[in-house]
Each structure stands twice: as structure tokens, then as C-alpha cells.
Amino acid sequence: MIKYDLRCAKGHSFESWFQSSSAYESQRKRKLVSCPSCGCDKVEKAIMAPRLAGTRKRGRASVPDDAPATPAATGETASGTLMMAQERELRTKLKELRDYVAEHADNVGEKFPSEARKMHYGDIAQRPIYGETSVDEAKSLVEEGIEVLPLPVLPEDRN
Numbered sequence: 001m002i003k004y005d006l007r008c009a010k011g012h013s014f015e016s017w018f019q020s021s022s023a024y025e026s027q028r029k030r031k032l033v034s035c036p037s038c039g040c041d042k043v044e045k046a047i048m049a050p051r052l053a054g055t056r057k058r059g060r061a062s063v064p065d066d067a068p069a070t071p072a073a074t075g076e077t078a079s080g081t082l083m084m085a086q087e088r089e090l091r092t093k094l095k096e097l098r099d100y101v102a103e104h105a106d107n108v109g110e111k112f113p114s115e116a117r118k119m120h121y122g123d124i125a126q127r128p129i130y131g132e133t134s135v136d137e138a139k140s141l142v143e144e145g146i147e148v149l150p151l152p153v154l155p156e157d158r159n
Helices: 021-029 078-104 112-120 135-143
Strands: 002-008 013-018 043-045 106-109 129-131
Touching: 002 021, 013 021, 106 112, 112 129, 112 135
Parallel strands: 106 129
Antiparallel strands: 002 013, 002 043
16 A cells, blocks of 8 residues: 555645555546545646655555545544534524524413414414424424424534
């Protein structure tokens, strides 16, 4: 196995292991080597310090030359970093949605099903509301033609 320091066309540096130099070239030409940060498949070897192998023979794992490149392990994988960034963005958007609802609607708490029914059947004036209800009660509201939408519960809400 050989480890290469690689750099994509967008300037990201990363490491990856290959069975051999020819395996790297073959995978690169077939666009199987891509940057874990941005997905760019225009990848070249970066300048790296030579590493001298010992003279003792060691057992080597059999890895086919066509096996896709595997980025070297780091404290945090690039795909994990990307997922974390996407998760943070999603949480931010969900929090913005909840904040908007809280700012523009009345929190009727556990009275939500009865208040929603009263508005639906014209007993009280319609207004934006939010509150709490059970799954069964929410299903009943939907069956009556009353539109309801659950607000997301974020991990920080459980603390």
C-alpha cells in the first residue's frame, strides 16, 4: 500500500491510500479519486516527503488495483464534516421556522385540538395557532379536514 498526499483543483489537500502507483493512476483516469471536501475529481499528487520502507518482508493484505481510493483516516472524516455542516444548516432552518411560528402565531398549548376545531367550524375567528396534541388527535383533526403540521423537535429542546 502507498499513501499519497493529494490536492484537488480547488486547492483542498487530503491523503489517500492505494495498492500501487498504477492503481492510483488507473483510478484517477477513471475519475474514481475525488476530493472528500468538495467532490472535485480533478486531483493531482501533492509534493510529499519520501518515506522509506523497512527491509523486512511483511504480510500484505490483498487489495485489488481497481478498489476505489480510501481517504486516510483523520479525526473527522470529510464526509462527516460535510454531513455536520449540512446538519447544522438544517437545524438552523428548522429553528428559524419554529421562531417564525412562535412570533406570528398564538401558543394555545394543550387546547390546540379544540381551538383548531372551533376555528374550522366557524365558532371563533381564524388566526394562526400552534400548540400540543397527541398523534391520534392530530389524525382525527386531519380526518375532519383540519390542516395540521407538526413542528420539529430539535435536540436542544430535549435538554
